[in-house]
């Protein structure tokens with residue numbers, strides 16, 4: 180229903196009403212401008228935080244993009260509220276036109292919560308998560324697998340395959356696996372086309388981290404980039420920290436290692452070489468497609484580090500490397516790979532030629548269209 184005289188584009192508040200049908204299931208009904216409404220579910224094999232705190236990072240970047248105030252019908256942790264001002268400062272500093280600051284309303288703030296002793300680490304079975312899980316094994320008590328972000332909530336086959344691997348890998352690494360399934364991305368942020376990589380994925384992971392406050396006092400988001408390559412990105416050491424509450428500190432992973440350093444470390448782990456999952460394209464529903472940029476680049480790293488990986492078994496095909504599709508960020512990754520090979524004294528002229536050819540080809544395709 181629309182109020183008389185109200186324009187369709189009139190800004191209204193984005194309101195968030197939380198619910199929890201049982202301790203393992205939390206949800207939010209969100210009503211946004213233009214009468215859009217969403218019901219989001221987050222479920223786990225562990226009990227979850229039923230306050231409004233986990234929904235702060237989930238909703239705030241979306242409200243900023245929509246340029247509307249956000250109102251929580253529930254208690255939000257006071258430290259999380261304080262930190263979220265910093266999150267807004269970072270996002271609006273990076274993207275002043277598209278993510279201006281907004282205001283947050285809430286019922287009342289919780290006083291501080293004492294953090295649980297657990298230390299969690301997000302664990303997708305990728306290079307970054309295997310590296311952090313192995314490198315910080317001494318302090319990590321739980322690994323956290325999320326279904327609903329890189330794997331769509333309704334892709335049950337791939338999710339089952341990925342989850343089985345995460346369970347087996349966590350078992351071999353001696354850590355309990357916390358399993359979470361959420362419709363947050365598919366139901367909410369994708370509906371508003373909030374850019375997953377550039378803006379939202381750290382905030383979405385922080386939603387899960389905060390939801391696990393009954394068990395975890397610290398949650399590590401494995402890093403994507405070393406400190407020298409940091410740029411505005413949805414998971415960044417400054418932004419991730421700004422999604423912390425009194426109960427859960429959100430930590431960004433290691434910044435002093437390149438992707439090659441990480442691969443060099445994880446090829447020594449039989450567990451990583453059995454369960455590694457790097458593919459986002461999952462062509463034909465495959466665990467790793469072995470044809471996309473991420474698969475090929477990881478395969479190269481493993482070869483150069485002298486490893487063998489059961490989930491990337493095919494020999495490197497220079498023809499496939501030549502044909503891979505590159506945008507400017509990926510061109511940069513290939514240039515870094517060529518420089519890294521040179522630095523490490525690895526001689527593979529055919530592969531270097533293939534990478535250079537892919538870089539040249541990508542400029543031509545960019546200029547003349549695909």
Ligand SMILES: [Zn+2]
Nearest residue numbers: 458468471474
């Ligand atoms: Zn792939």
